[in-house]
Amino acid sequence: MILILKNLATDDQIDHVLRRVEEMGLQHHLSRGTHRTIVGIIGDEDQLREEPLRAIPGVAQVVPVLPPYKLASRDAHPESSIVDVSGVKIGGGHLGMIAGPCSVEDPDRMFRIAEKVVASGANLFRGGAYKPRTSPYAFQGMGEDGLKLLREVGNRYNIPVVTEVTDPRLVELVSGYADMLQVGARNMQNFALLTEVGKSKRPVLLKRGMSATITDLLMCAEYILSQGNMNVVLCERGIKSFDPATRNLFDVAAVPLVQQLSHLPIIVDPSHATGRPDLIPACAMAGLAAGADGVHIEVHDCPEVAKSDGPQALLPEQYDQLAGQMKSLAALLGKQFSTLPGSPNPSASDPQSSINSETVV
Amino acid sequence: MILILKNLATDDQIDHVLRRVEEMGLQHHLSRGTHRTIVGIIGDEDQLREEPLRAIPGVAQVVPVLPPYKLASRDAHPESSIVDVSGVKIGGGHLGMIAGPCSVEDPDRMFRIAEKVVASGANLFRGGAYKPRTSPYAFQGMGEDGLKLLREVGNRYNIPVVTEVTDPRLVELVSGYADMLQVGARNMQNFALLTEVGKSKRPVLLKRGMSATITDLLMCAEYILSQGNMNVVLCERGIKSFDPATRNLFDVAAVPLVQQLSHLPIIVDPSHATGRPDLIPACAMAGLAAGADGVHIEVHDCPEVAKSDGPQALLPEQYDQLAGQMKSLAALLGKQFSTLPGSPNPSASDPQSSINSETVV
Amino acid sequence: MILILKNLATDDQIDHVLRRVEEMGLQHHLSRGTHRTIVGIIGDEDQLREEPLRAIPGVAQVVPVLPPYKLASRDAHPESSIVDVSGVKIGGGHLGMIAGPCSVEDPDRMFRIAEKVVASGANLFRGGAYKPRTSPYAFQGMGEDGLKLLREVGNRYNIPVVTEVTDPRLVELVSGYADMLQVGARNMQNFALLTEVGKSKRPVLLKRGMSATITDLLMCAEYILSQGNMNVVLCERGIKSFDPATRNLFDVAAVPLVQQLSHLPIIVDPSHATGRPDLIPACAMAGLAAGADGVHIEVHDCPEVAKSDGPQALLPEQYDQLAGQMKSLAALLGKQFSTLPGSPNPSASDPQSSINSETVV
Amino acid sequence: MILILKNLATDDQIDHVLRRVEEMGLQHHLSRGTHRTIVGIIGDEDQLREEPLRAIPGVAQVVPVLPPYKLASRDAHPESSIVDVSGVKIGGGHLGMIAGPCSVEDPDRMFRIAEKVVASGANLFRGGAYKPRTSPYAFQGMGEDGLKLLREVGNRYNIPVVTEVTDPRLVELVSGYADMLQVGARNMQNFALLTEVGKSKRPVLLKRGMSATITDLLMCAEYILSQGNMNVVLCERGIKSFDPATRNLFDVAAVPLVQQLSHLPIIVDPSHATGRPDLIPACAMAGLAAGADGVHIEVHDCPEVAKSDGPQALLPEQYDQLAGQMKSLAALLGKQFSTLPGSPNPSASDPQSSINSETVV
Structure with a gap:
């Protein structure tokens, strides 16, 4: 999961975001770009999906990196089912x-x-x-x-x-x-x-x-x-x-x-x-x-x-x-x-x- | 209900259409235009709506003239409900x-x-x-x-x-x-x-x-x-x-x-x-x-x-x-x-x- | 700009991605997650937008972080125009x-x-x-x-x-x-x-x-x-x-x-x-x-x-x-x-x- | 072309519609149904298409019976072009x-x-x-x-x-x-x-x-x-x-x-x-x-x-x-x-x- 923060996200907001990620028992990876700050979250995306991350102040966009289905996914079952x-x-x-x-x-x-x-x-x-x-x-x-x-x-x-x-x-x-x-x-x-x-x-x-x-x-x-x-x-x-x-x-x-x-x-x-x-x-x-x-x-x-x-x-x-x-x-x-x-x-x-x-x- | 017949509808097809309408106990109104023949059907449109009229050979298009809902319609109940x-x-x-x-x-x-x-x-x-x-x-x-x-x-x-x-x-x-x-x-x-x-x-x-x-x-x-x-x-x-x-x-x-x-x-x-x-x-x-x-x-x-x-x-x-x-x-x-x-x-x-x-x- | 790499991206592919970013004169920021590797690119997103990044082998998704318009953007001109x-x-x-x-x-x-x-x-x-x-x-x-x-x-x-x-x-x-x-x-x-x-x-x-x-x-x-x-x-x-x-x-x-x-x-x-x-x-x-x-x-x-x-x-x-x-x-x-x-x-x-x-x- | 008149179209409105059709040099065909009155217009539909028929008071719907293209139509040219x-x-x-x-x-x-x-x-x-x-x-x-x-x-x-x-x-x-x-x-x-x-x-x-x-x-x-x-x-x-x-x-x-x-x-x-x-x-x-x-x-x-x-x-x-x-x-x-x-x-x-x-x- 990647969080793209708002243009004007304050340091306090960034700290709050990181604290929230830690509270979920996950690791974060902060990357400050020229125009935007990005937070990569490392860990179980299924757990994260349930969290209203976009509602955290300062968060502009939430980008999932995995599909939300598991049993239906070809990743989980590479062979075609009959x-x-x-x-x-x-x-x-x-x-x-x-x-x-x-x-x-x-x-x-x-x-x-x-x-x-x-x-x-x-x-x-x-x-x-x-x-x-x-x-x-x-x-x-x-x-x-x-x-x-x-x-x-x-x-x-x-x-x-x-x-x-x-x-x-x-x-x-x-x-x-x-x-x-x-x-x-x-x-x-x-x-x-x-x-x-x-x-x-x-x-x-x-x-x-x-x-x-x-x-x-x-x-x-x-x-x-x-x-x-x-x-x-x-x-x-x-x-x-x-x-x-x-x-x-x-x-x-x-x-x-x-x-x-x-x-x-x-x-x-x-x-x-x-x-x-x-x-x-x-x-x-x-x-x-x-x-x-x-x-x-x-x-x-x-x-x-x-x-x-x-x-x-x-x-x-x-x-x-x-x-x-x-x-x-x-x-x-x-x-x-x-x-x-x-x-x-x-x-x-x-x-x-x-x-x-x-x-x- | 209006039936627009196909360009190449034959007389036999037209007769068949009219007979089908009569079998439903309804009246028809035939109108031969320059390019297309039209059949107006007079009677209860609700009854007609259930019939697969578009599947009758020679019929190109079925044009309903009334909405398919009755109790919800303002026609049936002109005053706004509270x-x-x-x-x-x-x-x-x-x-x-x-x-x-x-x-x-x-x-x-x-x-x-x-x-x-x-x-x-x-x-x-x-x-x-x-x-x-x-x-x-x-x-x-x-x-x-x-x-x-x-x-x-x-x-x-x-x-x-x-x-x-x-x-x-x-x-x-x-x-x-x-x-x-x-x-x-x-x-x-x-x-x-x-x-x-x-x-x-x-x-x-x-x-x-x-x-x-x-x-x-x-x-x-x-x-x-x-x-x-x-x-x-x-x-x-x-x-x-x-x-x-x-x-x-x-x-x-x-x-x-x-x-x-x-x-x-x-x-x-x-x-x-x-x-x-x-x-x-x-x-x-x-x-x-x-x-x-x-x-x-x-x-x-x-x-x-x-x-x-x-x-x-x-x-x-x-x-x-x-x-x-x-x-x-x-x-x-x-x-x-x-x-x-x-x-x-x-x-x-x-x-x-x-x-x-x-x-x- | 964020690149999300494919599940099965090889180390060679990852190296190639990073080299391409460097060739553009930009910095990258690699983040290896549990399931996916992410590359943050730091620098001028306008320049990047012109590059067919999604066509680089191993790249699954390209996530821009800035809007593609500049003069029309409120970021560039916070006051409403008359x-x-x-x-x-x-x-x-x-x-x-x-x-x-x-x-x-x-x-x-x-x-x-x-x-x-x-x-x-x-x-x-x-x-x-x-x-x-x-x-x-x-x-x-x-x-x-x-x-x-x-x-x-x-x-x-x-x-x-x-x-x-x-x-x-x-x-x-x-x-x-x-x-x-x-x-x-x-x-x-x-x-x-x-x-x-x-x-x-x-x-x-x-x-x-x-x-x-x-x-x-x-x-x-x-x-x-x-x-x-x-x-x-x-x-x-x-x-x-x-x-x-x-x-x-x-x-x-x-x-x-x-x-x-x-x-x-x-x-x-x-x-x-x-x-x-x-x-x-x-x-x-x-x-x-x-x-x-x-x-x-x-x-x-x-x-x-x-x-x-x-x-x-x-x-x-x-x-x-x-x-x-x-x-x-x-x-x-x-x-x-x-x-x-x-x-x-x-x-x-x-x-x-x-x-x-x-x-x- | 078929005109479906409004539920409450008055006789004056119906007369006005028919007069407008006559003024265009075309024939009409009136059909009074149980709930709606229908006017079939017989003649050149291309001419009619240019007229704002739906703007005539009392008209609820205009139903064309021919496609609006002619040279592109298969009717006009039954054989497939090469x-x-x-x-x-x-x-x-x-x-x-x-x-x-x-x-x-x-x-x-x-x-x-x-x-x-x-x-x-x-x-x-x-x-x-x-x-x-x-x-x-x-x-x-x-x-x-x-x-x-x-x-x-x-x-x-x-x-x-x-x-x-x-x-x-x-x-x-x-x-x-x-x-x-x-x-x-x-x-x-x-x-x-x-x-x-x-x-x-x-x-x-x-x-x-x-x-x-x-x-x-x-x-x-x-x-x-x-x-x-x-x-x-x-x-x-x-x-x-x-x-x-x-x-x-x-x-x-x-x-x-x-x-x-x-x-x-x-x-x-x-x-x-x-x-x-x-x-x-x-x-x-x-x-x-x-x-x-x-x-x-x-x-x-x-x-x-x-x-x-x-x-x-x-x-x-x-x-x-x-x-x-x-x-x-x-x-x-x-x-x-x-x-x-x-x-x-x-x-x-x-x-x-x-x-x-x-x-x-």
């Missing part, structure tokens, strides 16, 4: 391909969509049973009936299922049905919820909040990790920006940035990032090319009657075409779609012809 | 002046700060017992002990108290101690929490999320109102922007904008909006001049040892000076600080010398 | 009240509007003769004919005039007619233009760019000052944000922030900041209350036929009402509208009853 | 690979860098002779000497050169040396400059402004096109956002969005978009995968002594590695790096193994 979701791997060259409708809806439709996306190569099926809707008058999801149906889909097609949990009181219930728990963008900083999913044994898909920095996102992962649940997959799903042309702004650079700072896998969600089916394929490809560990896409076979987010869904045939392109790109990058549990493992892509993704990023 | 917090009024010329430390801390300090801010004219005392901290390793608040202490402060100085609730499971507990429940910026779209505070009888202070539009904010108020709790006070506390010079970007125009769209009171929080004590007084004055129904300011008597947010706290003497300036400004605007329950009512400001705040906005 | 525009003062308690239509239009309308805003207390008349329009097909301004007409208005009502210059080739021409040159938001970083107006003798109104930080704004002022023109007035006119409800986001905190960092006057422009007549009065009052040195407002007597920006213009009678409120607020703050050259000076406001604006900010 | 820069094609499957240092510097270094990037496959060499620096005290470029040197590099390696022009007075001079003129992000809305480059015969590289929407960008292209210069290549180079981790926010979705709305080629500039060498390769790959028509990357062989932007430069060997990966990806997408004029044409990539890029987007 998260196993009921047999489907995400990370380390294994691509998690999440597909399915926004909401769990009627059973026939669910089975129909699942059958198709599985055939295209999806390895995690999604559907919301509890929907965080911006309007209290909008469809709020089927609740536990939706969870049951989702489980049935998972069982029938032997595909793990992921669904959103929006309330700490529901974590246990949802964990009973789903293979992976999603924490949505609006709840990224719902710390009570993060703590509960951290106590759960289920892997967690943590979506980036609309105005979260990468540090904010990693701190929320840290909440989950610090409760003992190390199976966290991050998801870039678009952030707020000024151009109304797209629903959100797809921050593709978040992928290599997260991979540099953290060992946790990160996937991309071009459906929410753009809100437009016509932009989803290009952004899905961009995400993979940037090194993402998977892609989350909403698929519906009749978007104009979907219970939620119909206008951003791909049709199953559009998803199938895109999946084919993504497979080719994955092979070029030396990666592959993870296989479903029990599936025969496809021969690995030819390492000669592939770009080593580690090198790219 | 929210009563255990005898302290907010709205309609009555200014709610919230002051106190970020976190509830040790008793002596709490009483000391409360005594001072009450003397300066504050009429609601604040302090967090459950803190939504970005780090899992940071001080998380005193919990129920903090609530008890806050209640004691309120009783001793006869001042209502407001505190944040972060978890739907805690709403009942917190309601037992606090006069007003705060929903923080990070939880603005925690719909489970909004639903619970909506069922509570306590007035609610709803803070705007860091990337919430005004429509988003009013929709969250609608969640609370739709559960039967009509006592909602909104709070502008700064939004995310690109200049790191301040913690957030204080959106002072939100004040007249909300007052035009909604009957609910809105106050400003320059402490969180700027994160800098040196900018708080100017922004507090700006908020009042823009027509705010109150001001929320964090005050601590030794910021350098505060348990949270010390660097943005005003000292009690700084708050006192600012409160004096705010009183003069309030008088000019024809408003006044609400009085504490049981206090003698100060003589109203002279209407001759005041600017009618309705006219200003 | 800019004199042909006899009208802006800064130091003197409020510059700029009013007039967006574009210079037909003479009768110009005289009519000018007469009214002068009667309301405006002390600078504005109107664009060269318009930076987002569409090449839109009205581009009357050109030199507009300048002549603007000059005539200024002469008839004895009020200085301000108009935008958009092209370095036109600075001399425009300077021949106008009392003050405006550099618009879109040209804030048009450095060729800044250099030319810096060589001019006319005072400059420099508007903040839509995505300019305060540092960016002050660096652009520095361009002008560095050419020898010290008469720069800054203008906050709204920045880009994510809520489409207003044209821009009015950053009222920019006022006290600029006043803390710089000696230059800063005014606010609620017309462009909001783009909505219904929000302009509240934001004008907010700007003054925050300590602004003046207010810029577009006024038109028939907005529905205005050549540009009609939808955001106030009517003369709306401006008059607002001007009355602003005068009352100015008196409360111990400030006053500057008087036109040759006008009798109104008695100064009573210092006893006024809030000292220095204290507020 | 821009030819002295023999190097950009667009339609031909990738423009721009590489070179930020600033033109000493001759030996220039020749050295050029030789290397040409060997890696770059087909346009860049270097700034006039630098738009945020500080007036920073290196401003070598001026005409830099242009001469750049021309010499181009001649020696038979590679077209692109350089920035920042001042309308310099367009003719720069056109005498460079094969392509760059308009930088800070000058995107410098309309005087756009008009001058529009009169030039040189192809133009137009970079997106930091807070420009896609519509803003296309309107600036329209300025150039409307002067008769149809050879415009757009460039996404990052926009402003709230996370300080990267210099800008790389908006990769701009690529498919622009390609849908316009026929003009669009390339990406990950150097400025991220400002970090460690993120450039991933973002370059992402841009290509999203369908970009080329990639702009800054390369320097000793970043720590670069005259500008050293910290974001790739080393020649890093560029070479990335170029290899980009070539593989291009082949997969059915595209190829354009060849230098006079070069033997490499055999086209195998269409069997390639993804059709039209389908992807």
Whole structure:
């Protein structure tokens, strides 16, 4: 931690600053420059982070030198983590391909969509049973009936299922049905919820909040990790920006940035990032090319009657075409779609012809 | 609701659109322009809002003509609401002046700060017992002990108290101690929490999320109102922007904008909006001049040892000076600080010398 | 300047860093912490700023300790500057009240509007003769004919005039007619233009760019000052944000922030900041209350036929009402509208009853 | 154009609106809904765009149905344009690979860098002779000497050169040396400059402004096109956002969005978009995968002594590695790096193994 003192900091203020550092049991290192005095503090930065150093009279600026997260940091865990979701791997060259409708809806439709996306190569099926809707008058999801149906889909097609949990009181219930728990963008900083999913044994898909920095996102992962649940997959799903042309702004650079700072896998969600089916394929490809560990896409076979987010869904045939392109790109990058549990493992892509993704990023 | 069709929409697509509108039991109004065909839909827009109209083939754009909130709308309730917090009024010329430390801390300090801010004219005392901290390793608040202490402060100085609730499971507990429940910026779209505070009888202070539009904010108020709790006070506390010079970007125009769209009171929080004590007084004055129904300011008597947010706290003497300036400004605007329950009512400001705040906005 | 080295910086890298600093003729101060090594550099930071220090192998972060502007800095010029525009003062308690239509239009309308805003207390008349329009097909301004007409208005009502210059080739021409040159938001970083107006003798109104930080704004002022023109007035006119409800986001905190960092006057422009007549009065009052040195407002007597920006213009009678409120607020703050050259000076406001604006900010 | 009238619009106001539309020689189409009255206007929207319709009393909202650009629109020109820069094609499957240092510097270094990037496959060499620096005290470029040197590099390696022009007075001079003129992000809305480059015969590289929407960008292209210069290549180079981790926010979705709305080629500039060498390769790959028509990357062989932007430069060997990966990806997408004029044409990539890029987007 470095303290930059104010231009006009008095000797008394400087003494007071040094005394405060000593009281914390830490060492200081004073450096008087031409225009400013600097105090380097040597010792445990985590301890310091909790102190309101900027409120000490005479202090102009506090410059941390370490990231505020530990368990999520690549420093602490240099190897990339691979998260196993009921047999489907995400990370380390294994691509998690999440597909399915926004909401769990009627059973026939669910089975129909699942059958198709599985055939295209999806390895995690999604559907919301509890929907965080911006309007209290909008469809709020089927609740536990939706969870049951989702489980049935998972069982029938032997595909793990992921669904959103929006309330700490529901974590246990949802964990009973789903293979992976999603924490949505609006709840990224719902710390009570993060703590509960951290106590759960289920892997967690943590979506980036609309105005979260990468540090904010990693701190929320840290909440989950610090409760003992190390199976966290991050998801870039678009952030707020000024151009109304797209629903959100797809921050593709978040992928290599997260991979540099953290060992946790990160996937991309071009459906929410753009809100437009016509932009989803290009952004899905961009995400993979940037090194993402998977892609989350909403698929519906009749978007104009979907219970939620119909206008951003791909049709199953559009998803199938895109999946084919993504497979080719994955092979070029030396990666592959993870296989479903029990599936025969496809021969690995030819390492000669592939770009080593580690090198790219 | 207006549908703008695509350039190349076919007659079949247009027929399909019209049929879909009829199936919803609504009337349509077709208008073929030089370059585009437009379909006006006549009937209940709330019903339409739930339909994925943009997903109908041939539809390019959906233009709503009504706001998506109803109970929060000024259309539905032309007169400005006045929210009563255990005898302290907010709205309609009555200014709610919230002051106190970020976190509830040790008793002596709490009483000391409360005594001072009450003397300066504050009429609601604040302090967090459950803190939504970005780090899992940071001080998380005193919990129920903090609530008890806050209640004691309120009783001793006869001042209502407001505190944040972060978890739907805690709403009942917190309601037992606090006069007003705060929903923080990070939880603005925690719909489970909004639903619970909506069922509570306590007035609610709803803070705007860091990337919430005004429509988003009013929709969250609608969640609370739709559960039967009509006592909602909104709070502008700064939004995310690109200049790191301040913690957030204080959106002072939100004040007249909300007052035009909604009957609910809105106050400003320059402490969180700027994160800098040196900018708080100017922004507090700006908020009042823009027509705010109150001001929320964090005050601590030794910021350098505060348990949270010390660097943005005003000292009690700084708050006192600012409160004096705010009183003069309030008088000019024809408003006044609400009085504490049981206090003698100060003589109203002279209407001759005041600017009618309705006219200003 | 402080260099924070990378976690894994080698001794060779550290040696190389120190050698580079020495080659620049500067001193270094090494501090090895528990996790990171820090190099303080002692000497002229301006010289260092030009060096690509972050590109030196092993350097993780470069932390400057001084602002990059010098002439614009309050450090260099502690007293607030007062800019004199042909006899009208802006800064130091003197409020510059700029009013007039967006574009210079037909003479009768110009005289009519000018007469009214002068009667309301405006002390600078504005109107664009060269318009930076987002569409090449839109009205581009009357050109030199507009300048002549603007000059005539200024002469008839004895009020200085301000108009935008958009092209370095036109600075001399425009300077021949106008009392003050405006550099618009879109040209804030048009450095060729800044250099030319810096060589001019006319005072400059420099508007903040839509995505300019305060540092960016002050660096652009520095361009002008560095050419020898010290008469720069800054203008906050709204920045880009994510809520489409207003044209821009009015950053009222920019006022006290600029006043803390710089000696230059800063005014606010609620017309462009909001783009909505219904929000302009509240934001004008907010700007003054925050300590602004003046207010810029577009006024038109028939907005529905205005050549540009009609939808955001106030009517003369709306401006008059607002001007009355602003005068009352100015008196409360111990400030006053500057008087036109040759006008009798109104008695100064009573210092006893006024809030000292220095204290507020 | 659609006018949505205010809730309380009177019959007189409605009549006035209709009369105004008739006065413009256009037809209207009135539709009275349950809550709002709508006026559709039939006729030339370009004419209407210039009218301040929102300023007509009773009008709440104006909804355009057509984009404001014409020559840049894909509606007007359905086939993708291919821009030819002295023999190097950009667009339609031909990738423009721009590489070179930020600033033109000493001759030996220039020749050295050029030789290397040409060997890696770059087909346009860049270097700034006039630098738009945020500080007036920073290196401003070598001026005409830099242009001469750049021309010499181009001649020696038979590679077209692109350089920035920042001042309308310099367009003719720069056109005498460079094969392509760059308009930088800070000058995107410098309309005087756009008009001058529009009169030039040189192809133009137009970079997106930091807070420009896609519509803003296309309107600036329209300025150039409307002067008769149809050879415009757009460039996404990052926009402003709230996370300080990267210099800008790389908006990769701009690529498919622009390609849908316009026929003009669009390339990406990950150097400025991220400002970090460690993120450039991933973002370059992402841009290509999203369908970009080329990639702009800054390369320097000793970043720590670069005259500008050293910290974001790739080393020649890093560029070479990335170029290899980009070539593989291009082949997969059915595209190829354009060849230098006079070069033997490499055999086209195998269409069997390639993804059709039209389908992807």
